[in-house]
Amino acid sequence: MTFSDIELAALAEVLEEFTGLVHDETRRDSLAFAAAQCMASADIPRVSAYLELLRSPEGAEERQRLIDAVTIQETHFFRNPPQIRALRTHVLPELLRAARSADRPLQVWSAGCSTGEEPYTVAMLVRELLPNATPDQVRILGTDIARSALEAAREARYGLRAVQMAEPVDLARWFRRDGEWFVVRDEIRELVEFRLHNLVSDDPPFDRDGVDLLLCRNVTIYFRRETTKALVRRFHEVLRDGGYLFLGHAETLWRINDEFNLVSLGDAFVYRKVDGRSAGERRHVLAQRRIGADPVVVERRKRPERRQARPERRHGRSSISVAAPRPRPASADAHLAEARAALATGRYGDAVRAATAAARVEPLLVDAHVITGEALVNLGRDDEAISELRQAVYLDPDHAPAHLLLAGALARIGDAVAAGQAYRAAAATVRRLPPERVSEFFAGRDPEELAAVCVSLAQQAERTAARQRRSAR
Numbered sequence: 001m002t003f004s005d006i007e008l009a010a011l012a013e014v015l016e017e018f019t020g021l022v023h024d025e026t027r028r029d030s031l032a033f034a035a036a037q038c039m040a041s042a043d044i045p046r047v048s049a050y051l052e053l054l055r056s057p058e059g060a061e062e063r064q065r066l067i068d069a070v071t072i073q074e075t076h077f078f079r080n081p082p083q084i085r086a087l088r089t090h091v092l093p094e095l096l097r098a099a100r101s102a103d104r105p106l107q108v109w110s111a112g113c114s115t116g117e118e119p120y121t122v123a124m125l126v127r128e129l130l131p132n133a134t135p136d137q138v139r140i141l142g143t144d145i146a147r148s149a150l151e152a153a154r155e156a157r158y159g160l161r162a163v164q165m166a167e168p169v170d171l172a173r174w175f176r177r178d179g180e181w182f183v184v185r186d187e188i189r190e191l192v193e194f195r196l197h198n199l200v201s202d203d204p205p206f207d208r209d210g211v212d213l214l215l216c217r218n219v220t221i222y223f224r225r226e227t228t229k230a231l232v233r234r235f236h237e238v239l240r241d242g243g244y245l246f247l248g249h250a251e252t253l254w255r256i257n258d259e260f261n262l263v264s265l266g267d268a269f270v271y272r273k274v275d276g277r278s279a280g281e282r283r284h285v286l287a288q289r290r291i292g293a294d295p296v297v298v299e300r301r302k303r304p305e306r307r308q309a310r311p312e313r314r315h316g317r318s319s320i321s322v323a324a325p326r327p328r329p330a331s332a333d334a335h336l337a338e339a340r341a342a343l344a345t346g347r348y349g350d351a352v353r354a355a356t357a358a359a360r361v362e363p364l365l366v367d368a369h370v371i372t373g374e375a376l377v378n379l380g381r382d383d384e385a386i387s388e389l390r391q392a393v394y395l396d397p398d399h400a401p402a403h404l405l406l407a408g409a410l411a412r413i414g415d416a417v418a419a420g421q422a423y424r425a426a427a428a429t430v431r432r433l434p435p436e437r438v439s440e441f442f443a444g445r446d447p448e449e450l451a452a453v454c455v456s457l458a459q460q461a462e463r464t465a466a467r468q469r470r471s472a473r
């Protein structure tokens, strides 16, 4: 089955209208594949007839089938370890305490929950803190537009890939084995409810000011900015004052909404609905930069020149001759694009493989080392991440995110001295960055406040290092 460009554009338009999902040129092949399969199983050979059905009120069932086929349902348990640590150590203890003292249930919404790993992970973290929690005390709702994903979520039976990020202790505690399957235990399932829900067109499934914690991670990546803006306004309405909003790696509220604070919790950045009562006390809180009517236009810059110049500087030459940028081999770019996409969708193993392949083609490619490092951090492989991130900051000493990732990894393996130095380097580089690189690296974050957080983390690491020295004596 082949589609003309016009037919594909029409299919993409219908899908965007119903789901908000944009299928640009790079995603048209997967759209064509899914549509061809759906048309074959519905026995509709003509694209015009299929489009007509999709657009008509009678086409609801067929639309659902196509949505199930085109949505990217990639997810896994304990995804994004820095955010999981923030939930475990800061967010859930605080929210559970607040809910208990107000004698009301804790309400969590996992919006775009796919096959259920995200809301079940939250339930596991809640059970850790409150082993006897009942569904009256804790309500976790997972919603998604894909019916097939929700069916899998309700079945709660997962393969090895879905649980790759779970610690052995969590696997033993929260899953029972059934042959090769990992089945979520009933005590977790009873806290989670699933519902078919379209984030673009349906009313939110909670009352105003009802939600304490809202996770919408890796969902809006394929939405237009206007779609995300409208969605985040609805999120703002249903969140309580001080309620938390967790987005995915590649998502930001920059130029989307300025009614949230960006909060640094350990090595995670999360958003928090501005709470009128505590607006004056902002420790470790990065105020979301207000974007006026005249937004800054951000251009992504490529930096091959710097990579060419560095090794010469290393050999102590006083005058650096900057070689004309060598065109990067096409396959390095292709591997890098693949690595970025894998990182953005949480396929960390794939991101490591693709970024490593890019570095093999072009060893001085800074982004390849940064992506490998970030993916390894997410896989909990801090030791290996450190080596990649060290290469990245050697090749590009101004790469602030690489310094920041390196600092976090060093702190976690207990090398407090090196972590302190890396946090100081992160602070210095953030301050030195030209505005376009601040936007490129830390969209929406104020460099001064970000630098202040780095300094404070450096001081924390230095205090730990001092304690380690005293106890070694």
Ligand SMILES: C[S@@+](CC[C@H](N)C(=O)[O-])C[C@H]1O[C@@H](n2cnc3c(N)ncnc32)[C@H](O)[C@@H]1O
Binding pocket: 018, 019, 020, 021, 071, 072, 073, 074, 075, 076, 079, 111, 112, 113, 114, 115, 118, 143, 144, 145, 146, 149, 197, 198, 199, 200, 216, 217, 218, 219, 248, 345, 346
């Ligand atoms: C990549 S998964 C993210 C799963 C999980 N939040 C995570 O980060 O691991 C994205 C999910 O968003 C859902 N989605 C996309 N558009 C949606 C919409 N308009 N309404 C509700 N869910 C949507 C997809 O069906 C898919 O399951």
